Amino acid sequence: MTSGKFLKDYALLCGCWTFLLVGCGAAPQVQHPASPPPPRSAGAVLDAGGLELERACVAGDAQRCSALADRLENGQGLAADPAKAAVFFRESCRQGDQAACGKLGVLLRGGRGVGRDELRAAELLSGACKAGDMPSCSEWGVCYERGWGQGKSVDLARKLYAMACDKHDPSGCSRLGALYADGIGVAVERDKAAELFQFSCDRGYASGCIHLGALLEQGDTNARDRQRAMELYTKSCELQPGNGCFMLGLLHQRGMGMAVDSDKALVFFKKACDAGHAPACAFAALIWDHGTPTQPKDPQQALALRKRACEYGSANTCAQLGDACEAAKERCPATELAEDFVRACLGGHTLSCIRAGQLIEAGLGVEKDPLRAAELYRRACHAGERLACEQLKGNPSK
Numbered sequence: 001m002t003s004g005k006f007l008k009d010y011a012l013l014c015g016c017w018t019f020l021l022v023g024c025g026a027a028p029q030v031q032h033p034a035s036p037p038p039p040r041s042a043g044a045v046l047d048a049g050g051l052e053l054e055r056a057c058v059a060g061d062a063q064r065c066s067a068l069a070d071r072l073e074n075g076q077g078l079a080a081d082p083a084k085a086a087v088f089f090r091e092s093c094r095q096g097d098q099a100a101c102g103k104l105g106v107l108l109r110g111g112r113g114v115g116r117d118e119l120r121a122a123e124l125l126s127g128a129c130k131a132g133d134m135p136s137c138s139e140w141g142v143c144y145e146r147g148w149g150q151g152k153s154v155d156l157a158r159k160l161y162a163m164a165c166d167k168h169d170p171s172g173c174s175r176l177g178a179l180y181a182d183g184i185g186v187a188v189e190r191d192k193a194a195e196l197f198q199f200s201c202d203r204g205y206a207s208g209c210i211h212l213g214a215l216l217e218q219g220d221t222n223a224r225d226r227q228r229a230m231e232l233y234t235k236s237c238e239l240q241p242g243n244g245c246f247m248l249g250l251l252h253q254r255g256m257g258m259a260v261d262s263d264k265a266l267v268f269f270k271k272a273c274d275a276g277h278a279p280a281c282a283f284a285a286l287i288w289d290h291g292t293p294t295q296p297k298d299p300q301q302a303l304a305l306r307k308r309a310c311e312y313g314s315a316n317t318c319a320q321l322g323d324a325c326e327a328a329k330e331r332c333p334a335t336e337l338a339e340d341f342v343r344a345c346l347g348g349h350t351l352s353c354i355r356a357g358q359l360i361e362a363g364l365g366v367e368k369d370p371l372r373a374a375e376l377y378r379r380a381c382h383a384g385e386r387l388a389c390e391q392l393k394g395n396p397s398k
Helices: 004-014 048-058 062-074 082-094 098-110 118-130 134-146 154-166 170-182 190-202 206-217 223-239 241-254 262-274 278-290 299-311 315-331 334-346 350-362 370-382 386-394
Strands: none
Touching: 048 062, 048 082, 062 082, 062 098, 082 098, 098 118, 098 134, 118 134, 134 154, 134 170, 154 170, 170 190, 170 206, 190 206, 190 223, 206 223, 206 241, 223 241, 241 262, 241 278, 262 278, 262 299, 278 299, 278 315, 299 315, 299 334, 315 334, 315 350, 334 350, 334 370, 350 370, 350 386, 370 386
């Protein structure tokens, strides 16, 4: 049986209520604080395979829900759409797929397609790990290593990485290798790190290839090492267009081991952006701000890419869009201004919580809602923003 909340969330993301057989209309302006505004774009268009997975998912097939979510998250054969991916992961998780629960936790932790919620992310990842999903154990280790949603403990992170790696999870091996490469909580052991990265890369984990390439470039490198590193970066791009192609874009943009080539950098950034990689979208926008040797600058392309970066979870980019929208005054719709600052706030940009709260409290561009404004002020206040605490005191619903 498919949950009513799933059907409602999915209909909202499609931008049309026909899915619920109640007609088509605009999505409501006021969203729950835990959810970002719906994407401005129409979202991913599913191919025949995607539509088949969608039908099976709606009929209650948890594995098909998760398979579709994977495609939507990573842009496999279609434009990446983390917001839709989150809906399908949530439904699959509700039906008992622990791997999907863990993947939803990763989206929540990074604020990709959903409001950032580190505490809930850690809960989902710990539950999935205890149920035996090793990739979730590795991701739970990241929460401990960074102190996201729980107390920071590099030792517990290392143990979770090692447990996942012992079960042949490539992400756990890659992250354990990173600890040994950098000497975080352990003695530096470059050979051990290289072995772990190689194991991870050989099993199709793009970050393992990237780490191994970076390790080869450290210290006394030679042309052979640099060539091997480039091969590894290229392999990572083929394995996972997001992180892997982003890394190749950086190498070409900054001339690391090669001549600077902004045109090639743009190609790789675009490929990574299409896979839902927010920083890649932002870097591509920077290139369009100035143009390349073969292409003139294009402000409209840059703006479109920044909007994608924001929708994919880049809180700083959302805040930049909000600032630019505010500076444009009447040329920028008030609804767009509010959306930008709300997205930035839910992604962890605390100053944007204040501005979003002010807009919502005054009803500028959104329905007036003192309760929601107070929740946004409270987020920023708990993060140490004194102005937010003052705004909270003056809020009638505090």
